[in-house]
Amino acid sequence: MNANAERHAVETRQLAKTYADPGKKGVVHALEGLDLECRYGEIYGLLGPNGAGKSTTLRILATMLAPSAGSALVDGVDVAREPLEVRRRIGFLSATTGLYQRLSPRETLQYFGALHGMPKERLEERIAELFDAFRMHDFADRRCEHLSSGQKQRTSIARAVLHDPPVLILDEPTTGLDILATGDMIEFIEARRDSRRCVLFSTHVLSEAERLCDRIGVIHRGRLLASGTLDELRAMTGETWLDGVFRALVKNAQGRAPAPFEEGAPA
Amino acid sequence: MTVPGRGMRPGSTPNPQANLWRRALVTVARGELRRLLRDRKAILLAVLVPMLSYPALMYGSQRLGQISQRQIEEREVRVGVDLSALPSGLLDDVRARLAQVGSGVRFEDLDLADVVQAAARGPLDGAVRTRAEERLKDDLDGLLVAWLNGAAPVSMARDAEAHGGAVLIDRDRAAHRVALVFHRASEDGLGVSAQVLGPLRQLADELESRALANGLGDDPALAFAFEARDVAPPEDSKGLALGRFLPLIAVVVLLSGGAFAALDAFAGEREQGTLETLLVQPVPTWVLAWGKFSVVLATALAAWISNVASLLITIEVGLFELPDGAAAGGLDAGRTLVAGVVFLPTVVLMAAALCFLAARARTFREGQHYLLPATLIAVALASPAMAADVKLDYLLALVPIMGPSLALRDAFAGVLAWPAALTAFAASLGWAALALSRITRTLDAERLLQAPAPKGLDPAGDAARRSLRVGLVSVAAVYIAGGALQSWDLVAGLTLTLWVLVLGLALYLGYANRRAFGGSLARALALVKSSGQTSSALSTLGWVSAGLLAGPALTQVGRFILEQQSRFLPLPSGGAAEGLMGTLAELSLPALLVLFALSPGITEELLFRGAILRGLAIDRGRVLPALFTQAALFAAMHASIHRFAITFALGVVLGALTLRSGTVFAAIALHTSYNAVAVLADRLPSVDFGHPLWWLGVLPLLVRLR
Secondary structure (H helix, E strand, C coil): CCCCCCCCCEEEEEEEEEEEECCCCEEEEEEEEEEEEECCCEEEEEECCCCCCHHHHHHHHCCCCCCCEEEEEECCEECCCCHHHHHHHEEEEECCCCCCCCCCHHHHHHHHHHHCCCCHHHHHHHHHHHHHHCCCHHHCCCCHHHCCHHHHHHHHHHHHCCCCCCEEEEECCCCCCCHHHHHHHHHHHHHHHHCCCEEEEEECCHHHHHHHCCEEEEEECCEEEEEECHHHHHHHHCCCCHHHHHHHHHHHHHCCCCCCCCCCCCC | CCCCCCCCCCCCCCCCHHHHHHHHHHHHHHHHHHHHHCCHHHHHHHHHHHHHHHHHHHHHHHHHHHHHHHHHHHCCEEEEEECCCCCHHHHHHHHHHHHHCCCCEEEEECCCHHHHHHHHHCCCCCHHHHHHHHHHHCCCCEEEEEEEEEECCCCHHHHHHCCCEEEEECCCCEEEEEEEEECCCCHHHHHHHHHHHHHHHHHHHHHHHHHHHHHHCCCHHHHCCCCCCCCCCHHHHHHHHHHHHHHHHHHHHHHHHHHHHHHHHHHHHHHHCCHHHHHCCCCCHHHHHHHHHHHHHHHHHHHHHHHHHHHHHHHHCCCCCCCCCCCCCCCCHHHHHHHHHHHHHHHHHHHHHHHHHHHHCCCHHHHHHHHHHHHHHHHHHHHHHHCCCCCCCHHHHHCCCHHHHHHHHHHHHCCCCHHHHHHHHHHHHHHHHHHHHCHHHHHCHHHHCCCCCCCCCCHHHHHHHHHHHHHHHHHHHHHHHHHHHHHHCHHHHHHHHHHHHHHHHHHHHHHHHHHHHCCCHHHHCCCCCCCCCCCCHHHHHHHHHHHHHHHHHHHHHHHHHHHHHCCCCCCCCCCHHHHHHHHCCCCCHHHHHHHHHHHHHHHHHHHHHHHHHHHHCCCHHHHHHHHHHHHHHHHHHCCCCCCHHHHHHHHHHHHHHHHHHCCCHHHHHHHHHHHHHHHHHHHCCCCCCCCHHHHHHHHHHHHHHC
């Protein structure tokens, strides 16, 4: 991986997204000028309550939604200009990601590998590697509808990194998973960092962010309030725990304290 | 844990691209197909069961038909006979014929003077019915009565035949009428008619020609011989019989066969949560959409071909005889080919329509709800082919599904009018191309990924849903309560319906929706523009005058729609409106105009174009569906299948006018004017509202709409 210092793995400039909603004020501002920078070999956590704009940001980076204004680069490629090129460089996984019930993990990987245009031999080789890495051989040919949630999760992860993307985007990846599966997930995320990939993930679970992230961006009402390592954020706000950091930042931004941040629930 | 990847370096743009997309498309299609084929239960239900049900169904229904026919013929029936009015010569003739009737019918001489008198007084189906029904309630299954009808024109024989009787003309050219009275609803009655009518009609025909011969002094058969001879070769009769119901089977089979694939490929993908994943693959959306569409098309075609094959085999093997006495025999391969080609774009169109439908649904189940209305529409469009007298012309050729259905029928019958058929083919190609050009939109991520806002937090969505609910309630309320009120007293009932029920519903809906319109009732009723701006009095006046002037032209459009529609859906004789005007003859013209033009103009517009359309169209992305939904509700409220198309079209025009002008006033004016023309046309016959010059009245409207 050519991780030169100037190019960021993910970079957004004044990113904005508005949805038409004439029922209210005419439009909803999901994002209002978001500046984000994530580096290679880094786990970056996007932290914020539900509705803060996390999913919108990640979906724009994954080229599913088009930005209304501003720009976003993934691995140096503009999402609006070359969405297909961006898609070759990302793996995407969200909490709502499902699997084709009537395909086996092997067939699932074959299907998406073919969509990536991977040559057949190379694809089979890669699938074998992933089956080893994720201990998937036992259930490789069982239909996904019969898999346990942990097995499904491993299949989904294998699918997301099938083409070994330099940037992995995870939208609330641990929501609704049992602890074992989450442990797998955390292990996997750390392994990506070690191989100099960028992992960008969103969460509203503070402990998860504290444990995993090299750097954290706090997002609220479509804006990035602060970004840095946990220590930098502590220094910035004078708070010790991420909960306090977050509340101080939001208070700073709007001049009053938000509701207490609840673990695992919308704030 | 992770393995360093060696293949697929980012930035290695594959070349040539088109080849890559083609391979991706095949991948998508194969993936869809593989998943589809693994759902055995669905395949069984979608393809195999209907395929096998044809032979079973047809054979069964045919056997049942034969059995019941035989039972009717073998039934023992009693017929009361009173032929005392007939002169002796004629009586002998009739008796001779009755003797030929099968032994299952017993004739008994009775005194039926009351029935005879009743029959002689009025039309056969009038007073005689009550008298006769009393006698038939006893253990008689039929009555044969005769009376003298005075001198008769020869044509009366035909006249009487329509009523289940015969005119017998004796040598003195006095017409005696003989009527067979029976009850069609009872099987015994049917048995009587099946066995007795034939011989009597034959006698009537013979007597008629005898009378003619007497009158002309010669045997007319020598001067003019008439004979009907069907020169249609078997393949024509068979083709027509088959072609008449094939379009109907086609649309049903195509929709049901393709539905499963479409729902699985679009709604199912959303429900399973795989859509997001699919949309981040390095493949353009159109490739995904086309891959999915091709599988839907293939499944629909497979269902269609297997069904038709099953149907044709059922017929060829002789398990089923076609109606119209079409003989079994080889089906013309050339015709089948032409029919298939003519219908092919329609298959494509319907597969595309299924994709659009399925893509709208969030879940498999929701998609299934959309299927029934879609099937009804498709069946309605295909059904004119059932009527042999609906001709394929250039206008019908343009209508999707309908044109190709008619062409398919004619192709099988061997009477295909090539220019019209080519028009139908070209038009359906156009429709299919239009649908295909939009197929990529089925996977529009911006639309698909927008989550619906929770209830209560989304006044716009609430208003839209409430508008639909109140719209449906309005239809039912006006139909039931309004109908009851108007049958009690037309004038008072109509006034109450419009000014209390309809206006009340409009005000209620506007009031309930006001939160979505910044608390303004006037905005919710489209009395002011949705932006909240009040339009100037002058501008409103302009719209109102433009609307008033356009009424006569719109009436002409309505008349045209009715004319076109009457070709396959004839209007019942004695138009409802004419009858209405007759009963209201005592009302003055201004009163009529207020009651039938101004009142519905104001109240119905406030409800449908004001409250309902505003509420439905609040979500800007759904303006067109809103326009058509409110028009459908408006048409349904009029509760007449014959007036549905015309009221629907009117609803669309009035709705578009409201959307375009920003307020409801133009629609009120146009609706009032349109209704007023109907009133005035009745009261002032000297004014020609059909004159082409009335079209000039549309100009102000066009200028304003520009």
